[in-house]
Structure formats: C-alpha cells, structure tokens
Amino acid sequence: MIAPEVVTGAFVCLMAVFVALCVLIAGIRGARGYRNRRRERIAAPVRPLLLELLCADEAEQGWPLLRLAEMDRRTWKALEPTLAEMLGKVSGTARSGLVRLYELRGATENAVCELGSLRANRRGRAAQVLGRLGHRPAVPELCRLLADHDPEVRLSAARALGRVGDARAVPYLLESLRGSRAVPPGTVTRALTLLGPEALRGIAAGLEHSEPLARAVSIEVLGATGAVSRTTEIARALRDDPHTEVRIKAARALGRLGMPDGLEPLMEAVRPGHPVGLRIVAAGALGSLGALAATGPLGRLLGDPDPHVAATAARALLRLGLAGEDTLRAAADDPAGGPAAAHARAALAEASVGSRLDVRVEVAL
C-alpha cells in the first residue's frame, strides 16, 4: 500500500500545480492583452501613412514610402504582419507600393535569407512573403525548397512559385510531384496555372514526363489555361496513356478546350469497357464540347448500367441544345425506356425549372 506521506506529498504537489496553472492562464491572458495593446500603440502613428501609401497614385507614393521606410525596428515588427496580410489582398499601385516598402526596409532580402533558416516555420513564412512580393530573384531558392523535408514548407514554396510567376519553376514543380518529398498535385496544378503563357512550353513538355502524375498535372494545366494548340497531344494522351488518372485528366481538358480534335477520342472513351471514372468524365466533356455529333453516343449512354454515366450523359445532352433535348424527349417518352427514360425525364425536369445543369466532371480527388 502507498505510504500516507506519499499521498500527502502528492496532494501538496497537485495543489501547487493547480495554483500554477491558474496563474499561467491569467498570465497568458494578461500577456496577450498587453502584447496586442502594445502592438496597436506602436503601429498607430504609422497607420495613416500606410493608408496614404495604399491610396496614393504611383507618383504620390514617394513621401509616405520614405517616411514608412524610416520607421524604427520596433514599429516595423508591429506593422509587418499587417503588411504581409495586405500583400495578399491588394493589387496595382497599392501592391507595388508595399513591395517597394519591403525592398527599402531590406525585408525582402531578409526573407530570402530566412529561406535558409533552420526553423521550418521561418522558411515557410519567408516563402509565402516572397511569393506575395513576386520576388523573382528568389525563384532558385524557392525551387530548392520544393524538396524541403517539411511538407508544409514545400507547399508554401510551391504556392510562392505560382505567385512569383516565373517560368523557370516549371520543371522543378513537375519534378516535385514524385518521390518521398512530393508536393500535392492540386497545389502544383494551381501554381502552374498562375505562371502565365511563357510557361506553356515547359508545361507541355510535361506531357512526355515519365511520372504519370506529372503528365496528369500538365494536362490539367493545359486544359485549364486554354492551351488549344496542345489539343492533339492531349487527345493522344486520352487514347494511349496507360494510366487511367492521366486519361481522366485528358478527357476533362479536352472538354474545357472545346476543340473538334477532342471529339473522336472522347466518343471512344465513353464506350463500355473503359474505366467508369473515365467514361463519366468523358461524357461530361462531350457536353462541354457541344458537338452535335456526340448526340448519338450520349443518347446511347442513357441506358448505361452505371447510373452516374447515364446521369452525366443526360445532363451533357442538355448542353447540346435542341438536338440533345430531342434525344432526351425521345428517350423519356419511350414506353419501355426503363432507367434510360428515368434519366432523361430527370434531366428534362431539372432543365424545366431552370436549375443548374453542370455535368459531373469530378470523380475522384
């Protein structure tokens, strides 16, 4: 049995911990309140100047910019989080004023140095700030961070590269999709779409990448950015790529691009025998394409055993205009229509109340 002295000692310790925790809670609250008030007090005198900078024309930014650049280190520290937030929200001259302020303060260079910090949160934040500043000289360092051991730093670097908009990042972003330190495809896709037209050549080179995910992302980006000149390559990927995920992205991209070259491979892709996910996306893409030639194949899909394929086909038919509607009506009126008639009636009913008729294009993450 435990000795009574031990129990008494434990009780005294616990009471001490209890009191310490109460003091800690009060201390945390008090310190936070004090810190916030202090920050407000320090930043208050320069806020009007900041507003002036944000509202001024380019020619009028000089004076507030110089005054702000002269602020002491303590004031800068209090104001900087607000500035970093603003950088992500403002555009035009207001943004260029803020960028200039960062440069004058030497904060941009500091952020570049922070990219090499031992602390992950510093690297991540520095990457974000540099992205918001659109600081092109930092691109090589940001590309290096795509292989950082910390996954959140990698994400921050990828997002930053997208914001900076430098086409040099394309191969690094595509390469970052593979390996044990991979960057998620959604983030890479977003970053690549932000890079602008000069990056398209590099992105198109990704169609030949050995990594299926890199091919899928390249196709998705080309579709999202309207790279119609790449329709042939994307159509080839839909026909020939051994990976279903790449083919699904290709089908979706062809629908977005809306070029006639996409029609034939999409009509092939909706046929039975292909993976269901691909057939669903291809059926939706045929609707987006809007080619009347797709009416027949889509009409046949109304009776497909997979309800998602059939429902997508019905919605896609509505996008084909009168010909599609006629096909749906014919299917709906068929006395022995079964599921096909039901899908046709459902699509027509939704159309009749003017509801949204977006086709199903998302089948998986």
Added chain:
Amino acid sequence: MTAAGDGAWEWLVGPAHLLIKACDIGIIIYFLAINTAYLVLILIAVGEFVRRMRRASFAGYDDAATSPFTPPVSVVMPAHNEAAGIIEAVRAMLLLRYPVFEVVVVDDGSTDGTLEALREAFDLAEVEYVVPEDVPVRGRVTSVNVPRGGPVPLVVARKENGGKADALNVGINLARYPLVCMVDADSILDSQALLAVAKPFSDDPMRVVATGGVVGLANGCTVVAGRVVEPHVPADLLGRVQVVEYLRAFFLGRTGWSKVGGLLIIAGAFGLFRRDALVAVGGMDPDCIGEDAELVIRLHRKLREEGRPYRIAFVTEPISWSEAPSQLKVLARQRRRWHRGLTEILIKHRRMIGNPRYGLIGTLVLPFYVVFELLAPVVELAGLVLVPLGVLIGAVDLDFLWKFMIVAYAYAVVVSLVSVAVEEYAFHRFTRWRDVWGAVVGVVAENIGYRQLTAWWRLRGMWDALHRSPQEWGAMTRTGFGSPGGVTDVTDVDAVLDVRDSKEDGGDRA
C-alpha cells in the same frame, strides 16, 4: 449476529477482506491510469497546437479559397423535424467560404413541415430524379427538390423515416462531389470550416480518407446570422462542466489520438469523407446507434485489411458548434445512447481488439477504449461501492482513503485545468475573463456528482446494448439558435422564448 454465526462466516472474512483490498487497489491504479492517459494525450495535443500556431500564417487558406483545383464538397445535412431552424442552417451552409460545394438536405420523414419551410424559403420545385444506389438505403426517397432558376447549389430530398444513418446514406447517394461533409442540421459552422476540414485532403490527397472537425458548445454563445460571433462559457454549471469535458476528452483527446494515427471517432456533427471510401464500406450502419464512430472504425478496418496507406485526421481549428443538453434528463439520454453505441461498436468489431493486424488501432486504441471508455463507468461505480465496503470491513484505512480521494480528485482537476490552459494558450476563443473563470469552476465541479452521474447513465447504456433492448432514439430538447439576422444568446432563448423543437437525435456524438 451471534457468536456461533460469527464462527460460521469467519472463514469468509479473510478472503473477502483480501478481495476487497485487491479491488480497491485496482480501482486506485485505474483512476491514476485513466487520468494519466488523458494527460499524455493532452500533452501530445499541445505539441500539435504549438506547431499549428507557428504555421498558421502560411497555412494557405486564402489560396484554397480561390483555387479552382480545391476538391469540391457535397455537404450532407440530415434533418428530422427541424422546421424551426432549418432555413437559417441551410442559408449559413450556403454562405460557407469554399470554391465549389453543394448542400444536400435529406428530410427524414419530418412531420413538422421542414420540407415545406425549405420549399418556401428557397423556391424549390419537385423534380424527377434518379437516386443512385451506391450505398444501400431503407427509407424510400419520395421526392427530390431543387431551386427554381437560380444557381443555388442546393438539393433537398424527402424520404420515409429511417433514422439519421439512413438519411446520411441517401445523402451519400445524392452527393455529386468526391468529398462528402456530414453535418447536423443544428450545427453552426464557422465560415472557414470547410476550408479547414478539407485542407488535409488537398495536402495529402493520396492518403487522407476522412477528417473530423472540432465541435464546440454553442450554449451561451452569441450567434449572428447562423455564425458564432462571440464564444462564451455558459452561465449554468451543467454547461460549464460540459465545456470542460468537451475540451479535455473530445478536443484535446482526439487531437492527441490523431497525432499518433489513432483517431477513432469523427463527430457526426461535422466530418468530411472521401465519397469513394464511404461507398466502398457501404455507407453508414443504420442499425448502430453510434453510427459516426462505427463508420470510422469500419474505414480503419477495411483499409488495414487491404493494406492501403491511409490517414484519418482531426483538424484542430475550432470550426463547428453544437448545442449541448441543458437539462439533466436530456443529458442522461444522450450519454446513455453514446455509451450504448460505443458498446455495440466494440462488440461488433471485437475481432480487431488487440489484433496486431490492425496496427495501432488494434493494439492500442481499441484496447484503450475498452479499458478507459467502455469499462470506466463499471470501475467508477464499483469504486463507489467497494471502497466504502473496504472501509467498513477494515480492508482499507479510512485516513488513507480520504487523503487518497482528495489526491485523486485533485489529479483529475489538474488534468482538466491543463485542458483549459491549453485552450487559452492555443485558441483563446473566450474573450471575457468570466468565461475563463466559468471554465475553471466547471473544472472543479466536474468531479463532484457529474462524473458519477454520467457513470450511471453510461452503465445503463452498456446494459441496453448487452441486453439488446429496443433502440430508443428519444426526443432531444433543443433551444435553437434564434431568428435569422438576430443576435441571440442561446441560454436567453431558452429562458425567454422556450422554443423547443424535439428532434430525433440519431447520434450527435461530439
């Protein structure tokens, strides 16, 4: 008792003495172990919070909110007799900050005009609809309604009454997007809730199959236009105790479990799942009271059996708010139902318990739930009987006992107080000093009476499960969150308006 009688029973006194002494020591060890286990989970959670706080500035929510590549979400909201609050709830859902999502409301045979209220508010038209049968459902879908003419991403289905799990299954079938978010119709979500809970899916799309969000107590909070704008600790003691309990067991405990890859429960009030994973496991189990927890265990089971790498994560940002029972009677029903659910789940998946095939879930998490959750009321109530008995027969020294009881109580209080301190450090949601002290009062009061009462209710829940007594869903008295656009203190509504909408509550596990 006569001397002869004393002699007849004398042989029994020694072994009984020993047995009771052994039990008492066991109870003491158990009490220390359960609080230590929670303390460890809380400390693990603290590490996670510190990490999150330091990285909050580059979490990327703004990018996710504007990116066309953020995975779209179908928000499934089962509703039964929710006419009083459904309009505001749906409006609040439709105003969530997220690039692409739809709201699917499943009216589970309401009799209070829930569907009619929705029809009027959103100008719904009934349309013919083919509901896929990806997961099995029991209650037939009788109508599907969509808004006329507008781009409002809303679908309202009405079905025959079949319970919450069945309604969720219909919602899964109707969901058109790859992620399905399950929310209670009376949940209040923060505007960033979907972004936060979907973030792990974007960051780790190959592995994450489900995420759970933090559920806070809305009691006492100020709610404006379907959003909690000022979180407060409720004024009543029962509410305060529940705030502390939610903090310790549900918030910090689950964060700790998530960090070590052992999250077992995602609240039915707010969870996000891959649709394909839901379909693969056959959706919700309508026969199980704790269908939310059961679903997560089934996901673990299937994915472990298939040997697939996966993650089920808990999102630590405070995002969802639910109303907790403000009456003992209602609380009793809730806790009885929860424990019944837990018992049924652990019986159903007993093969996983202690089984190394299921990794950490089988070897640590499930045994933990058996020992420290399932059996807790048994041990706690046994302690209430055996410890005094031990004193009575002289097996336990009274002086030692009272000292030990005070120490044990102080330990439990310290563990709960650590939770309050962690909340204050990491999230500091409560802006008023009196809220913090209200929580401290809850910490002190939790172990006096409340814990023993919940032990009794939970024991009854376990009994119900073991005897397979008929499932009683019970009427959950809720006070609602006030009228649209109005500023409402939930507790005030309770007192002044006494708006009561009874709802069939199919497992709003927090």
